[in-house]
Amino acid sequence: MSEQTLLQMEGIRKSFVGVEVLHGVDLDLRAGEIHAIVGENGAGKSTLMKTLAGVHAPDEGTIRIDGQEVSFHHPAAAQAAGVGIVYQEFNLLPDRNVAENIFIGREPVRAGIVDRRKMERETAALLEEVGEASFGPRTPVRWLSVAQQQVVEIVKARSLNARILVLDEPTAALAEGEVELLFTLVRRLQELGVGVLYISHRLREVFALSDRITVIKDGGVVKTLNTAETNQRELVNLMVGRELDGYFPERGAKDDLGDVRLKVSGLSTALLRDVSFEVRAGEIVGLAGLQGSGRTEIARAVFGADPIADGTVEIDGKAKRFKHPRQAVKAGLGFITEDRKAEGLALAQSISDNMLLAVRTVMPSRKRRSTPGLMTVKELAEVTELRARGPEQEVRFLSGGNQQKVVLSKWLETQPGILIFDEPTRGIDVGAKAGIHDLIRKLAKDGVAVLMISSELPELIGMSDRILVMHEGVLAGELPGGASEPQIMELATGSAEVAA
Amino acid sequence: MSTENVAASGFGADEQDRGRRFLSALASTGTIFILLLILWVWITILNPTFAEPGPFLAYLKRSAPLVILAAGAYFVLVSGNFDLSVGSLVTVMVVVAARLIEGEPSRTWPVILLLLVIGAVVGFANGFISTILRVPSFITTLGMLLILNGAVFWWTGGAPRGALSDNFRSIGRQGIEGIPWIEQLPWSVLLMFAIGAASVLLMRADFGRQLIATGDNERAARLSGVRVDRVRILAFVLSGVLAAVAGILLGGFGGVSAQVGKGLEFDAITACVLGGVVLGGGRGSVVAAMAGALTLEALFTWLNLQGISGALEDTVQGVIIIGAVGFAAYRLRGAR
Numbered sequence: 148m149s150e151q152t153l154l155q156m157e158g159i160r161k162s163f164v165g166v167e168v169l170h171g172v173d174l175d176l177r178a179g180e181i182h183a184i185v186g187e188n189g190a191g192k193s194t195l196m197k198t199l200a201g202v203h204a205p206d207e208g209t210i211r212i213d214g215q216e217v218s219f220h221h222p223a224a225a226q227a228a229g230v231g232i233v234y235q236e237f238n239l240l241p242d243r244n245v246a247e248n249i250f251i252g253r254e255p256v257r258a259g260i261v262d263r264r265k266m267e268r269e270t271a272a273l274l275e276e277v278g279e280a281s282f283g284p285r286t287p288v289r290w291l292s293v294a295q296q297q298v299v300e301i302v303k304a305r306s307l308n309a310r311i312l313v314l315d316e317p318t319a320a321l322a323e324g325e326v327e328l329l330f331t332l333v334r335r336l337q338e339l340g341v342g343v344l345y346i347s348h349r350l351r352e353v354f355a356l357s358d359r360i361t362v363i364k365d366g367g368v369v370k371t372l373n374t375a376e377t378n379q380r381e382l383v384n385l386m387v388g389r390e391l392d393g394y395f396p397e398r399g400a401k402d403d404l405g406d407v408r409l410k411v412s413g414l415s416t417a418l419l420r421d422v423s424f425e426v427r428a429g430e431i432v433g434l435a436g437l438q439g440s441g442r443t444e445i446a447r448a449v450f451g452a453d454p455i456a457d458g459t460v461e462i463d464g465k466a467k468r469f470k471h472p473r474q475a476v477k478a479g480l481g482f483i484t485e486d487r488k489a490e491g492l493a494l495a496q497s498i499s500d501n502m503l504l505a506v507r508t509v510m511p512s513r514k515r516r517s518t519p520g521l522m523t524v525k526e527l528a529e530v531t532e533l534r535a536r537g538p539e540q541e542v543r544f545l546s547g548g549n550q551q552k553v554v555l556s557k558w559l560e561t562q563p564g565i566l567i568f569d570e571p572t573r574g575i576d577v578g579a580k581a582g583i584h585d586l587i588r589k590l591a592k593d594g595v596a597v598l599m600i601s602s603e604l605p606e607l608i609g610m611s612d613r614i615l616v617m618h619e620g621v622l623a624g625e626l627p628g629g630a631s632e633p634q635i636m637e638l639a640t641g642s643a644e645v646a647a
Numbered sequence: 648m649s650t651e652n653v654a655a656s657g658f659g660a661d662e663q664d665r666g667r668r669f670l671s672a673l674a675s676t677g678t679i680f681i682l683l684l685i686l687w688v689w690i691t692i693l694n695p696t697f698a699e700p701g702p703f704l705a706y707l708k709r710s711a712p713l714v715i716l717a718a719g720a721y722f723v724l725v726s727g728n729f730d731l732s733v734g735s736l737v738t739v740m741v742v743v744a745a746r747l748i749e750g751e752p753s754r755t756w757p758v759i760l761l762l763l764v765i766g767a768v769v770g771f772a773n774g775f776i777s778t779i780l781r782v783p784s785f786i787t788t789l790g791m792l793l794i795l796n797g798a799v800f801w802w803t804g805g806a807p808r809g810a811l812s813d814n815f816r817s818i819g820r821q822g823i824e825g826i827p828w829i830e831q832l833p834w835s836v837l838l839m840f841a842i843g844a845a846s847v848l849l850m851r852a853d854f855g856r857q858l859i860a861t862g863d864n865e866r867a868a869r870l871s872g873v874r875v876d877r878v879r880i881l882a883f884v885l886s887g888v889l890a891a892v893a894g895i896l897l898g899g900f901g902g903v904s905a906q907v908g909k910g911l912e913f914d915a916i917t918a919c920v921l922g923g924v925v926l927g928g929g930r931g932s933v934v935a936a937m938a939g940a941l942t943l944e945a946l947f948t949w950l951n952l953q954g955i956s957g958a959l960e961d962t963v964q965g966v967i968i969i970g971a972v973g974f975a976a977y978r979l980r981g982a983r
């Protein structure tokens with residue numbers, strides 16, 4: 148690692164409508180360094196990166212690149228200065244091919260027309276540079292997996308000569324197996340002398356990848372550490388300001404299990420074949436599988452969001468076939484979707500409107516007032532450890548993790564008997580994650596039947612009473628809670644069938 | 648916000664920020680009220696009688712149909728659709744009323760009931776075609792506009808026949824008499840405030856919250872159990888019924904002609920946009936949309952006082968609608 152300082156940020160302050168969220172942050176990045184940034188939801192990590200990328204102008208403070216003071220008033224200016232940023236939501240055009248996406252807005256021109264050959268040649272060279280061979284310049288982006296799209300985003304930043312690359316929660320959208328792909332790519336860039344700022348809530352990754360770690364809390368830097376000289380425990384302590392035990396909540400006892408609440412038999416859809424399972428009151432059933440194995444499809448079919456071709460769904464012993472999610476909500480189901488921006492939230496509406504959206508569809512306000520146990524918006528915020536300014540704040544201004552807590556609140560308010568979680572802690576910080584795990588277990592103890600989809604195997608193993616594993620639209624097998632990661636991966640990749 | 652507030656979970660800084668929040672809310676949706684006030688003051692400077700009760704009430708009375716139409720347009724816009732058919736629907740109301748009433752006062756109330764039903768049915772048709780049959784509402788309601796125009800022409804043979812009764816006209820013209828200081832409180836103004844209040848309540852109720860959430864994110868709303876097609880159809884029905892009400896008022900104001908409603912759909916949409924309603928749905932308040940209508944009407948008054956001819960009004964309106972949408976887009980970009 149070279150010791151040359153590439154980027155120096157000093158005393159960065161930033162306020163939104165009079166509220167300061169960054170209180171003078173210092174950060175430096177060396178060439179060829181991977182510098183991780185960790186901190187709780189809403190600590191200001193993304194905001195700090197946006198001041199670097201020219202999305203928000205800092206109110207105070209200086210940014211120096213190669214010792215030169217810079218100030219960006221537009222993302223394009225930051226790009227030109229060598230800052231590349233990959234957001235969690237990609238900005239690629241699905242109907243264009245890889246080369247077109249990489250050169251969008253600056254296509255090489257010859258004799259007045261776009262020089263496709265040159266574009267494709269240069270794209271091929273860029274892909275080769277990072278060792279990507281699974282797709283080419285002409286592949287339409289629509290065909291690419293999330294992980295591959297991410298590679299395109301990074302290569303695009305690289306083609307703009309980015310020497311500083313910001314990755315904001317890059318693995319949140321990836322499945323377990325795809326993470327290695329990203330790591331290889333990031334390490335490759337590191338060798339090329341690129342400085343990488345890496346934001347993540349997954350400490351395992353941070354330790355595997357980074358050279359240094361900066362902990363941010365409440366808009367200020369707590370400490371910058373050398374990765375080799377610290378450990379997970381110290382880091383968590385710095386992040387949340389208290390000791391976390393790192394254990395999952397205790398599983399329920401066998402005789403705590405109640406009646407079967409959800410029973411699925413022979414479920415088939417466009418993507419699923421003959422899936423059968425049941426979930427009892429008080430039980431947490433984990434659903435494992437690779438990206439595209441049909442986990443989310445099960446949830447959507449049960450919930451009435453997608454049509455069912457064949458099979459039956461029984462709720463509390465009664466056969467149901469929901470034609471609209473509303474019927475599912477009425478029958479006591481809740482569904483925490485994996486993509487909160489596209490399917491979980493109405494972003495321009497207030498926290499309170501989002502929290503009440505589901506309950507409003509099934510219970511008139513008169514009845515709500517007389518129903519015991521319904522929480523107020525304020526109570527929901529406390530239970531989920533939400534951090535926000537007030538119930539009227541628009542959810543688009545919340546940090547990613549806090550948005551997830553709003554989605555969770557929405558379903559808690561309907562007092563469901565069956566809850567389906569699709570990636571419940573995606574983008575959630577370590578402290579709040581433990582809080583959400585406790586909450587899920589507590590819901591189960593209170594008699595809720597929980598079906599939990601997660602790509603994070605430690606979470607799935609630690610939380611589930613039983614684990615179902617999907618493989619290519621078929622239920623590949625069932626494992627007891629506490630099964631090992633290799634056991635799950637064997638079923639998920641289909642290699643167990645071969646062995647058997 | 649101080650550090651302690653951020654650190655505590657739940658809602659931080661709620662109390663201290665209330666004042667600031669009010670100010671920022673005013674800054675985002677309140678621009679229209681400031682603009683309206685400025686116009687009122689300016690008109691008063693040009694023509695001091697404007698601020699007297701009589702002329703001011705006359706201005707409100709004149710504005711009432713557009714304010715009511717703007718409320719209807721708001722419901723449709725905020726759910727993510729357009730309703731371009733309200734102008735020709737207003738014309739249908741007046742023409743049908745004249746032909747069926749033929750100056751006979753006893754027919755007034757049954758005919759009014761019929762008009763409201765026609766408004767609801769046309770709204771329902773717009774909604775059904777746009778949601779269940781998935782024809783984009785822009786096309787559906789543009790088609791409806793043409794259909795209604797053609798129907799009026801066919802039915803009247805070019806020149807409307809019949810006449811309105813006096814009691815029909817009195818709704819748009821008369822009011823409660825003998826009130827001190829203002830002398831007469833026009834029915835139309837009363838109706839305007841009643842519809843305004845009802846619209847505000849409706850938007851605060853479960854229906855309104857579901858409607859705006861649908862316009863913001865249809866998929867999330869559906870997965871939360873909102874019957875998105877149904878709330879959108881209802882928005883069209885409201886728009887149709889409010890167009891009927893506006894038509895009844897306009898029938899009283901002017902004569903019977905096949906031109907009464909011409910261009911009103913654009914006036915109503917301009918009013919909403921001026922009030923900060925974002926085309927595409929999910930953003931804006933109904934009060935601001937109605938204030939937008941009052942502003943637009945004040946602007947026309949101001950143009951008159953400046954001696955700018957009526958023909959230029961269209962041009963001005965065109966500039967406003969582009970300017971207002973551009974301003975909204977700029978503000979949203981800034982907030983990201």
Ligand SMILES: Nc1ncnc2c1ncn2[C@@H]1O[C@H](COP(=O)(O)OP(=O)(O)OP(=O)(O)O)[C@@H](O)[C@H]1O
Nearest residue numbers: 163168188189190191192193194544545546547548
């Ligand atoms: N455009 C904005 N307007 C108002 N407040 C904002 C805006 N953007 C961010 N904030 C606030 O700034 C704070 C920091 O948010 P930020 O997104 O930087 O957090 P984060 O550290 O990235 O969290 P997470 O881990 O959840 O992604 C939050 O309280 C958030 O509500």
Ligand SMILES: [Mg+2]
Nearest residue numbers: 192193546547
């Ligand atoms: Mg973030």
